[in-house]
Amino acid sequence: MKAVSTIEGRAIPLGLKNIDTDVIIPAHWLKTVSREGLGEGAFETIRATPGNPFDVEDFAQAPILIAGDNFGCGSSREHAAWAMLDMGLAAVIAPSFSDIFAGNAFKNGILAVELPQEHVDRLLEVAKEQPITIDLENQVVTTPFQDRFAFEIDPFRKRCLLEGLDEIGLTLGSESAITQHEQTRGGALPWLDKPQRREAA
Amino acid sequence: MGNTPRTLYEKIWDQHVVEQRDDGTCLLYIDRHLVHEVTSPQAFDALRLAGRQVRRPDLTLAVPDHNLPTTPRVAADGSRLPIEDAQSAAQLAALERNAPGFGIDYIDAVAPEQGIVHVVGPEQGFSLPGATIVCGDSHTAAHGGIGALAFGIGTSEVEHVLATQTLQLRRSKSMEVRVDGALGPGVTPKDLILHIIGVIGTAGGTGHVIEYRGEVFRKMSVEGRLTVCNMSIEGGARAGLIAPDDIVFDYLRGRPYAPRGDDWDRAVAWWRSLVTDDGAVFDKSVVIDAADIEPTVSWGTSPEDVVPVGGTVPEPASFADPSKQEAARKSLDYMGLEPGMRIEDIAVENVFIGSCTNSRIEDLRAAAQVLEGRTKALNVRWAIVVPGSGLVKRAAEAEGLDRIFTDAGFEWREPGCSACLAMNPDKVPPGERCASTSNRNFVGRQGPGARTHLVSPAMAAAAAVTGRLADVRKLPLAKRTVADH
Numbered sequence: 180m181k182a183v184s185t186i187e188g189r190a191i192p193l194g195l196k197n198i199d200t201d202v203i204i205p206a207h208w209l210k211t212v213s214r215e216g217l218g219e220g221a222f223e224t225i226r227a228t229p230g231n232p233f234d235v236e237d238f239a240q241a242p243i244l245i246a247g248d249n250f251g252c253g254s255s256r257e258h259a260a261w262a263m264l265d266m267g268l269a270a271v272i273a274p275s276f277s278d279i280f281a282g283n284a285f286k287n288g289i290l291a292v293e294l295p296q297e298h299v300d301r302l303l304e305v306a307k308e309q310p311i312t313i314d315l316e317n318q319v320v321t322t323p324f325q326d327r328f329a330f331e332i333d334p335f336r337k338r339c340l341l342e343g344l345d346e347i348g349l350t351l352g353s354e355s356a357i358t359q360h361e362q363t364r365g366g367a368l369p370w371l372d373k374p375q376r377r378e379a380a
Numbered sequence: 381m382g383n384t385p386r387t388l389y390e391k392i393w394d395q396h397v398v399e400q401r402d403d404g405t406c407l408l409y410i411d412r413h414l415v416h417e418v419t420s421p422q423a424f425d426a427l428r429l430a431g432r433q434v435r436r437p438d439l440t441l442a443v444p445d446h447n448l449p450t451t452p453r454v455a456a457d458g459s460r461l462p463i464e465d466a467q468s469a470a471q472l473a474a475l476e477r478n479a480p481g482f483g484i485d486y487i488d489a490v491a492p493e494q495g496i497v498h499v500v501g502p503e504q505g506f507s508l509p510g511a512t513i514v515c516g517d518s519h520t521a522a523h524g525g526i527g528a529l530a531f532g533i534g535t536s537e538v539e540h541v542l543a544t545q546t547l548q549l550r551r552s553k554s555m556e557v558r559v560d561g562a563l564g565p566g567v568t569p570k571d572l573i574l575h576i577i578g579v580i581g582t583a584g585g586t587g588h589v590i591e592y593r594g595e596v597f598r599k600m601s602v603e604g605r606l607t608v609c610n611m612s613i614e615g616g617a618r619a620g621l622i623a624p625d626d627i628v629f630d631y632l633r634g635r636p637y638a639p640r641g642d643d644w645d646r647a648v649a650w651w652r653s654l655v656t657d658d659g660a661v662f663d664k665s666v667v668i669d670a671a672d673i674e675p676t677v678s679w680g681t682s683p684e685d686v687v688p689v690g691g692t693v694p695e696p697a698s699f700a701d702p703s704k705q706e707a708a709r710k711s712l713d714y715m716g717l718e719p720g721m722r723i724e725d726i727a728v729e730n731v732f733i734g735s736c737t738n739s740r741i742e743d744l745r746a747a748a749q750v751l752e753g754r755t756k757a758l759n760v761r762w763a764i765v766v767p768g769s770g771l772v773k774r775a776a777e778a779e780g781l782d783r784i785f786t787d788a789g790f791e792w793r794e795p796g797c798s799a800c801l802a803m804n805p806d807k808v809p810p811g812e813r814c815a816s817t818s819n820r821n822f823v824g825r826q827g828p829g830a831r832t833h834l835v836s837p838a839m840a841a842a843a844a845v846t847g848r849l850a851d852v853r854k855l856p857l858a859k860r861t862v863a864d865h
Contacts, residue, residue, distance in 0.1 A: 196703050197582060197682055201822040206801045210447065210467035212421035212474050224824055247703060249583040252616065253822060254801075255518040256419065257534035278552075278586060278618045279518060279532055286536035333550065335405040346536075347432070350544045353399055353407055357435075357546060360398045360409050370639030370647050371411055371511060374438065376485070376504075380634035 180288050182343030186270045186313045189241040190306040191232050193225075194299075196247035200280065203251065203259040217258055218265030242269040243311060245303050248296070249273075251280025260287040270313050272320065274299050285336050286346070290315060298328040315340060385657035387554045388623050389589045392529040392654065396512050398546055407546045411511035412528075414497045415442040415484065415538070417475040418803070419516025423539035424478040435545045437483035441506050444472050444489050445496045446803045450766050450793035453490050460490060468804065482542070495769020495795040498522040498736035502606060503769055505635025509624035509651040514541055519736045519819065521612040525605030526632065527624030527654055529589070532613065553663035555588035555617065559596040561670035566853040568746065569604035570738055570817065570836035572596065573611045574676040578686040580666055585617025588664060591656060592622045596670050602631040603742035610737045611819050614683035623655045677723055677849055678821045678834040680711035685821070687723060689839070689851045695719040714823055715831050716811070723849050726833070730814035731756070731763040731844040732826070733790070733837055735800035738817035739768030743837040744776045747817075748784040749857055750841035756789035757847025764791045764806065766798040788844065802827045815843035 208220035226233045244263070250273040251259060260283040263271070270290035284291045292313060294302070298320075302311060305322045312321045315337065320328045339346060350357075365372040386394070398407040413436075420442075427434070434440060447468035455461050463469040472489065479486035487493050493504065498519055501507035509527035514520060516538045523530035537547055557576055563569075577584075590612050597605065605622050612620025629648055632638045639647045674688035685708075687694065696708035696719065712719065717726070733739070733747050744767065756763050765785045767773035773795060776782055782792045799806040800818035802825070808814040810829025817840050818825075821832040833849060842852040 196707055199682075199820075199822050201801075201820070201825050205824055205828075206803045209418050209803060210465070210471050212425070212471055214422050224828075249586065249616070252582055253518065253613075253820060255516060255520075255532035255534055257422075257516075257536060260534070275583060275586060277583075277616065279534060279613075282537065283534035286534060333405075334403040335401065335548070338403075346548060347430075347540050347543050350407060350540065350546055350548060353546075356399045356407070357409070357544065361545075364409070368647075368650065370643040371508065374412075374506065374637045376636050377640065379636050380640070 180339065180343045180345060183269070183288050183290060183340045184315055186242050186290060188243060188310050189238055190243035190245050190272070190302065190311050191238045191241050192303040192306040193232055193244055193246045194303050197249045197252055198246050199253035200251055200256050200259040201253055204256065204262040208262070209256060209258050214261045216265060217262035221262035221266045240267050242267060243313065244268050244271045245299060245306055246271060246273040248275050250276050252277040255279045257283045257286070260284050260289055263289060272299060272302060285340070288340060290340065292320060292330050294320065294328050294330055301326060385659035387656045387660045387662060388591055388621060388654055389529065389554050392510055392512065393551055395510070405548050405550055408512060408549050410514050410541050410545055410547060411439060412501070412506060412508070412513040413440040413541050414501050414513070414515035414520070415440060415475070415479065416446060416497050416515070416517065417444045417471045418446045419535050420478065420538055421471060421474040422535050423542060424474070424482065426539050427542055432543045434482040434484060434542045439545065440484045440542070441487070442475060442479035442484050443487040443494060443497055443500050444475055446797045446801065447472055448489055448794070448796040449804050450796050450798050450806055453794055465805070492770040492774065495772065496736045496739065496797055498606070498610065499740060499768030499772065502526055502602065503635065503771055505632050505638030508632070508638065509628060510654050514547070518613040519610050521618065521620050522606045522610035522736055524609035524612065524619055524621030525602060526628050527621060527651065529619055529621060531619040552618065553588045555585055555590045555664040555666070556662040557590050557592050557666045557668065558594040559592070559668045559670050560594045561596065562599070563596060563670050563673060566675055566838065567673050568836040568838060569600060569607040571676040572673055573608045574678065574683070574686045574834060575673045576668065577611065577615045577683050578676070579668060580615050582614060582682050582684045583616040585612060585615040588617050590615070590617040590620040592620060593656070597622050598625065601742055602628055603740040606740065607737055611683070614819060624651045675836065675839050675852055677839065678832070679715065679717060679723065680708065681714055681821055681823050682707070682711070683819070683821060683834065685711060689723055689849060691723055693717045693719055693721040693723065724851065725848065726813070727759055727848045728813045728815045728833065728843050729759060729761045730808050730812055731760060731840050732799040732814055732816040732818065733764070733840050734766030734768070734798050735818035736768065736797070737819040738837050739766060739772065741772050741775050743817065744772065744781050747837040747841040748781040750838050750852060750855060751788040751845065752784050754788055754845045756844040759847040760844055763789055763844050764793055764799070766793045767795050769795050790844070799826050801825060808832070815840045815849060
C-alpha cells in the first residue's frame with residue numbers, strides 16, 4: 180500500500196445520503212478481471228444527470244469527495260473503491276460509512292473520514308469555493324477559513340496508512356500463532372478443521 | 381471472560397481469536413471461505429504476483445453464480461454452450477482456472493450442485509454452526525441462519541483470507557432484534573425482514589452484528605432463517621445470526637461436507653452451547669411484535685422504504701428528517717409513483733422469483749401454491765423463476781412445481797444470481813416495474829432505469845396473477861396444495 184499523510188485540494192460537494200455501491204459503480208462494470216479503468220463507470224447514474232457536481236470544471240481531479248450519511252452501503256464490491264481511486268479520489272468525508280466500504284477504502288489507501296453532520300454541512304459550503312486539507316497524522320480537517328474539525332480513526336488503520344504497510348505481510352508475521360490455533364482447534368473441533376466431502380446420506 | 385455472560389456472537393468471536401493486538405485489533409481465524417467469479421480474480425492475480433499460496437484450499441469452495449446466463453448451458457449433444465458476453469465468459473474462465481490451479485474444490489457451471497453461493501454453502505453442509513464464514517459478497521450474512529458468524533468481504537480481504545486464513549478485524553457491537561408472537565397467515569420471513577429494516581433503517585445495524593431472537597425464529601425453518609439473515613446487510617449489519625437448534629441440525633445431517641459419526645455427535649454437543657447466556661448484554665435492542673407485521677412491499681429505492689401491502693405510497697413531507705424528505709422525492713420520481721397512491725393499484729410488467737434471499741425450495745413451494753391453477757396477467761410481460769441451485773431445481777421438478785410455473789406463464793431457468801443484480805442477460809427494461817423476491821431496490825439494480833418492488837415469493841406470485849402489487853391473503857389457494865411437505 181502507498182503511504183498516506185496529508186490530502187489537500189478541492190472537494191466535490193456531493194452531500195447525498197445512502198450512496199450505495201450500485202451507485203458508485205453499477206454491476207455491469209464488475210465483469211472485469213482487473214482493478215484498473217473503473218473510473219469511467221464511477222457514479223455513472225449521477226454523472227448522467229445535468230448539473231451534477233462531477234461536471235463542474237473546478238472539481239476535475241479533485242482528491243476529496245464529501246457525502247451524506249451511510250456512504251457505501253450495499254454490496255461488498257471493492258470495485259467501488261477501485262473506481263474512486265481511478266477517478267483520482269484519495270479521501271471521502273461523510274457522517275457515517277457502511278462497515279464493508281470503510282474496510283475496502285482503507286485497503287486501497289482511501290481515507291474515509293467520519294465527521295458529525297454539522298461539520299460535514301460546513302465543509303459542503305466551503306468546498307464550493309475553496310480547497311480543504313485532511314491531515315491524517317494529526318487527525319484534523321482544516322479549511323482556509325480556520326475551521327479545524329478533529330476526527331477519530333482506528334489506530335491500526337492509521338498506522339497502516341501512514342506507513343503504507345502490507346497487511347498480508349503483517350499477518351504472515353503471525354504465522355506461528357495461526358498454526359498453533361489450527362492445531363488446537365484441530366484437536367477440539369476436528370470436523371471444523373478438516374472438512375471431508377462425502378456422498379449425501 | 382470465564383463467567384461473564386456472553387452473547388452468541390461473542391462466543392463465536394472469542395473462539396476464533398488467534399491474536400489480539402494492543403490496539404484492540406484481532407486476528408480472526410476463518411473456518412470457511414466461499415469464492416465466486418466476480419470478486420476473486422484480482423485476489424488470485426495478487427497472490428500469483430506475490431508468489432503466495434492459498435493457505436487452506438481445503439477450507440475454500442468455489443462456485444460461479446453472478447455472471448452465468450440462466451438459459452440452458454448444455455447443447456443437445458451434451459457439449460457446453462458458449463457464453464456470449466465476452467467479459468462474463470473471461471471472468472468465469474478465470475475462476476475455472478484459478479480454483480483448481482490453487483487446489484480449491486470447484487463446482488462448475490454444469491454440475492448439479494451449482495447454484496448461488498449462499499444457497500450452495502448450507503445445502504452442501506460446507507457452512508456449519510459456530511463457524512466463521514466469509515465470501516466476497518455482502519449477502520454472506522445469510523449463513524448466519526444456521527448459527528454461523530458469516531459476513532461479506534472485499535477483494536483485498538478475499539486475498540488476505542486466501543493467503544492467511546485469517547482477517548484483521550475489530551469486534552463489532554452486538555444488537556438484538558427480538559420478535560415474539562407468531563407471523564400471521566400469508567406473512568413470511570421475507571415480510572418480517574423487510575419490516576425489520578423499515579423499523580431500524582438501512583444504517584440501523586451499522587457497526588453491529590444482529591442476533592435475531594424470540595419465538596418467531598425458534599419456529600422458523602432453515603430456509604426462512606437464511607432469508608432473514610441474508611438481508612441483515614440491508615439494515616447495515618455486516619452479519620446477522622440465529623442460535624442453532626434441532627431444526628438446523630436436522631437440516632444439516634447427512635449433507636456432503638457435514639461431519640459424520642462420532643464427529644457429528646461431538647459437533648452437535650458443541651453447537652448446543654452456542655446460545656446467548658442469560659444476563660448477557662446487547663449494545664442495542666429492538667423489540668417487535670409479530671402480530672404487527674403484514675405482507676410488506678418496498679415503494680422506493682432503499683430497502684428501508686417499505687409499507688404494508690394495504691397501505692399507500694407515502695408523502696415525502698411525512699418524514700421528519702429533511703434529508704429523508706428529499707430522498708423520498710427523488711425515489712418517487714425514479715419509481716414513477718405519486719404520493720397517496722394505493723400500493724395495490726401499482727401495475728407490474730415483470731416478476732422475478734429468485735436470488736440468494738428467496739430461491740430455496742420452500743420459496744418455490746410458496747409461490748407455486750399461489751400460482752397453481754392460475755396464469756399470469758396479460759400486462760405481465762416477463763415472469764421468471766430462477767432456482768437457487770441445481771439441487772433446488774431438481775427437487776422442485778420432482779414435486780411438479782416447474783409445471784405449475786410454466787403453466788402459469790413463467791420461464792423456468794437455470795440457477796444463478798440473475799435479475800437480482802442484472803450482471804447476466806436477465807434485466808428489467810428501463811422504466812418498467814418488477815415485483816422481485818431479491819434484496820435490493822437500488823437505482824439501476826435490476827438494469828438501468830428498472831423499478832424494483834421487493835416482495836416475498838408468495839407476493840411475487842400474487843403480483844404475477846393480478847398484474848399489480850396484490851395482497852396474497854385475498855387470493856384463495858387451490859385445494860390441492862403443494863405446500864404440504
